[in-house]
Amino acid sequence: MERLAFRFDGGVPAASARQPCIVGVVASGNLEVLIEPSASDSACAIEINTAAHGFRATWQAVMADFFARHPIAGVRISINDAGATPAIVSLRLDQAFEAYAGDGAP
Amino acid sequence: MMQSYYEATARERLAAIVDAGSLREILPPPARTLSPHLMALDLPTAFDDGVIIGSATLAGLPILAAAQEGGFMGGAVGEVHGAKIAGLLARAVATRVAGVVLLLETGGVRLQEANAGLIAVSEIIRAICATRVAGIPVVAAIGGQYGCFGGMGIAASCCGTVVMSEEGRLGLSGPEVIETAHGVDEFDSRDRALVWRTVGGKHRYLLGDAQVLVDDRLDAFRDALAAALRAGGRLDLAALEREHAMLARRLDAYGTCRDAEEIWRAMGIEAPQDVPMLPTDVLVAACKSRRAA
Numbered sequence: 001m002e003r004l005a006f007r008f009d010g011g012v013p014a015a016s017a018r019q020p021c022i023v024g025v026v027a028s029g030n031l032e033v034l035i036e037p038s039a040s041d042s043a044c045a046i047e048i049n050t051a052a053h054g055f056r057a058t059w060q061a062v063m064a065d066f067f068a069r070h071p072i073a074g075v076r077i078s079i080n081d082a083g084a085t086p087a088i089v090s091l092r093l094d095q096a097f098e099a100y101a102g103d104g105a106p
Numbered sequence: 107m108m109q110s111y112y113e114a115t116a117r118e119r120l121a122a123i124v125d126a127g128s129l130r131e132i133l134p135p136p137a138r139t140l141s142p143h144l145m146a147l148d149l150p151t152a153f154d155d156g157v158i159i160g161s162a163t164l165a166g167l168p169i170l171a172a173a174q175e176g177g178f179m180g181g182a183v184g185e186v187h188g189a190k191i192a193g194l195l196a197r198a199v200a201t202r203v204a205g206v207v208l209l210l211e212t213g214g215v216r217l218q219e220a221n222a223g224l225i226a227v228s229e230i231i232r233a234i235c236a237t238r239v240a241g242i243p244v245v246a247a248i249g250g251q252y253g254c255f256g257g258m259g260i261a262a263s264c265c266g267t268v269v270m271s272e273e274g275r276l277g278l279s280g281p282e283v284i285e286t287a288h289g290v291d292e293f294d295s296r297d298r299a300l301v302w303r304t305v306g307g308k309h310r311y312l313l314g315d316a317q318v319l320v321d322d323r324l325d326a327f328r329d330a331l332a333a334a335l336r337a338g339g340r341l342d343l344a345a346l347e348r349e350h351a352m353l354a355r356r357l358d359a360y361g362t363c364r365d366a367e368e369i370w371r372a373m374g375i376e377a378p379q380d381v382p383m384l385p386t387d388v389l390v391a392a393c394k395s396r397r398a399a
Contacts, residue, residue, distance in 0.1 A: 001150065020134070022153065025115055025116075026150050026152040032152060080150055
């Protein structure tokens with residue numbers, strides 16, 4: 001497994017207190033995304049545990065793309081990945097954001 | 107809203123089956139109760155180790171529930187995963203809930219965890235029996251892609267009620283395992299019709315291994331599980347002896363059959379070759395009185 005960490009500053013905190021949300025399953029070609037409020041950190045902190053080694057640059061690009069779409073602050077995002085493609089990762093991140101910050105369930 | 111039990115994830119199933127908003131998850135993902143074995147082997151882990159447990163109400167009844175996620179390592183039972191289910195059952199006895207609902211989807215023991223997984227499954231089996239002896243119903247649902255096999259096939263059979271859909275599969279050794287161990291002449295695991303008429307929900311219902319057969323709909327599973335909880339029932343010596351007598355009669359009546367269709371014919375079911383194509387309600391209406399149980 002390869003562990004990666006990214007941090008994005010300058011986002012906007014969620015409007016009100018939020019509950020942790022999880023989307024996705026750690027199945028082949030899939031991943032789970034856990035998104036939680038972070039009391040101690042005003043950034044968007046992302047930790048990734050991936051079965052596919054050597055894709056740091058790709059992860060960096062996909063995470064930066066997510067943060068550009070949803071510049072959120074004060075959250076911790078944790079990912080367990082079993083070889084998902086970038087498109088699936090982006091989809092799960094959007095689902096997790098919607099579940100976390102949206103009005104209703106995903 | 108997705109209706110298919112088969113297509114839903116474990117979280118979606120659990121959310122749809124319990125009363126809306128009633129689920130209180132125990133050891134939720136933020137608790138990060140990961141498998142130490144998978145970490146040591148440098149394999150992917152899941153924040154819930156592939157099983158969601160919690161308290162909820164079902165049709166107003168206070169219950170404890172577990173849902174296995176087949177997508178994560180085939181729903182296989184590791185040490186943490188198994189301890190969550192066994193602990194849930196111990197809690198059921200301690201808190202006297204109205205019942206325990208197990209949404210099973212598993213290939214059995216997680217081989218990477220070896221003895222810890224084997225012990226976990228045996229602890230689950232013991233806990234299911236102890237919970238039922240305490241008068242608390244334990245009801246299982248099987249209708250996912252991965253079926254319910256291995257030691258958890260035994261665990262399912264220890265539950266008071268098993269609710270299955272036609273798509274669900276229940277067995278001990280899975281089809282591929284049988285083929286690998288005994289050859290393709292014994293069991294062709296790629297023959298899907300053969301697999302389903304041997305371990306599928308319809309055959310399990312007709313043999314009496316499953317008590318309820320439902321369509322592949324979340325609400326159908328929910329209603330059947332609620333009815334089973336309301337019916338209650340305690341595991342005692344008399345119940346065990348009735349079960350053993352049924353198994354002896356079944357073995358006596360069908361033990362020499364070579365195929366499920368032969369069993370259905372021996373049961374007196376008209377046009378047994380049509381059983382795989384019958385809708386659930388038609389099959390249940392036509393065959394209820396012919397079942398082995």
